Amino acid sequence: MKRTRVRYGMLALVFVNVVINYIDRTNISVAGAALSKDLNLTSVQLGYIFSAFGWTYALLQIPGGLLADRFVPRVLYAVCLISWSLVTVLQGFARSFAALFALRLATGTFEAPSYPINNRIVTNWFPENERASAIALYVSGQFIGLAFLTPVLVTIQAYAGWPGLFFVTGLVGLVWGVIWYLFYRDPLDHPGVNEAELTHIEAGGGLVSGRQPAKPTVWRWANLKHVLSNRTLWGVYIGQFSVNALLWFFLTWFPTYLVTYRGLDFIKSGYLASVPFLAACVGLLLSGFVSDRLVQQGRSVSVARKTPIIIGMLLSVSIVGANYTNDTALIIFFMALAFFGAGMALISWVFVSLLSPKPLIGLTGGVFNFMGNLASIVVPIVIGYLAKGGDFRPALLFVGALGLVGALSYMFIVGKIERVPEPVSSQPVNF
Template structure:
């Protein structure tokens, strides 16, 4: 029997969901110049508004990791996308800074399950040697959501105002939901889109079995393992760069590089096209190394370390006076860092005990999204203080460089095993 390819349809659904997720986040940055003018917001106030989403988003990561492991991806994602889509629509109705902050906090709760759920789905539906590409594909939706739709959103804002853009984008999630409910089931064996040959193929590539101990374990226990700390910091570094650019890049091009909003919206696509390509390439390269016999964690951390060096290309941006030259260097930095972005989540599937992927993903996403608390606000404060973006652009270079060193020298090439630790504790207790 020839196997079906239902697992790749699932990956496409995750890619589209991630694209919608980031469109709903990124529209604030595109609407920023218009909102600041219309609502008389200072750069500091807009920075706080950009950060508000991440206050709740980060805090929800640990509980949602446990929720997705317990309730399953199908139900969790359905509730989440309805929640965050409604919040996006309601953002277009806000007329005061207080109301908008409240809506963005609620939106953070709704979007919190997305990446832990993606990670769990990839772990359940993909064999180990295809997870890098699969993670690269779904994570590339971040680049599409942030950048490729920017010209359309800028055009909507120019023609009908920033409020209309939030309503239009917020409505897309409900269309995706219909396809998700129709096609997706939590396990390949439960789904009509995967035949027995594909189910057997997936199972053969998942050499480990679920541990009841891993399923029940607290996410905080992961902090005892050295492999976890570089992963937590690495996502923080990645997110600091991405959230800074997501919130402030259009404003940077309008204010510092003197582009019109429509022109800035068009050229903002370039860094995110490069990021899209980097995400896919990072997954392909790491899976290729695994097929050549590399340990999966070694393959992932090698690409992660290389990708985190690319933000160094932001340095020339500070010194050039030409807007397009600056944008090209930013594009290389974000595109190269995309090599790492594509496999940040595949590494979770390789390191976490089977059955606890959602918990580790939630913990990683909690720490990683603390960057969302800092990047928009710190950038706004620095712009207000120094009247330019120079210091704000240097910070992610340093943060990402440290992440490259951490991936290189700290992560060990082995999966966490709670079962082995439990056995060892039992032996000690019984005197064996």
């Protein structure tokens, strides 16, 4: 029987989710310069606004991972999409630092389960030798969406103001949340998938829902301790923090850097800002397909998965080069090269699928994303303080240094790639 290819349709739905997810994370960066002027925000206050999303997003990754293990993606994702989109609309009404800060906290709260859900979907729908490519494709949504839509967002703001930007982006998410619920299904629930595709997924290590014995998801402190006590997992945690440091510079401060610190026209900056996002997308897709190709050629999983990430993290250090030129073309070149490298490193979600104890994929993904997204709290605030004197060079040195830390972590801390054994059962803790 010729197998169906329904898994790619489900991946396309996840791709759109990621596009909307990142638009609603980063619309604040497009609005940053105008919003800062209208609300009389200092660079330090703007740094806190940029970081507010990350406070709740990072802190709720572990609960988000547990939710991803417990509830079906169709329902949980729809609830999250509609909730964070509604909060995005409300941001258009904010007229104070406190109100905007609170609404950004709420956005992070409702987006928190999204990437653990993404990882569960890919783990269920794709065999291991296709997983890096699948991850690269859906993660590329954040770059493709921002690359092509940043000029659109800038144009919307130019005509409707920053409140209109939040209204439009929020309404798009509300509509898409309904579409997701109508069309997404898990493998065994989808009417279009045939037995040949299910067998292909399961034979390749895909965890097709209901096809393998699964332990019930019960909160145990021992489970959390288990995923926090493994050296290899700590290596990828540190690496994820480092790559997210560069990502969150581009998701928050980059447009303000071009307009305020480099003196570029607002509309022009919107088009130039799209170039690094395109470069990151190319790096991500190249890394995913090369990594899977190496696996298919018989290279060890450690070499195939780690090498593109190490090369990418080393390339990300090139962001420091922007400190040594005033030429706009060279500034964008260094930014694009650095973000290309960061894109290469963003296949790191594949390690959650490869390393997680099977009953704890959601929890491990939550811890992984928590560690990585601590950067979304730390980096915007630190940059705000480093740039408060009007000099952005120390901020770029800080981001470049973190890229080097990530490369060293994958070189010297991440060991052989093999699945972490399941924890010994312990009694659940009652609250």
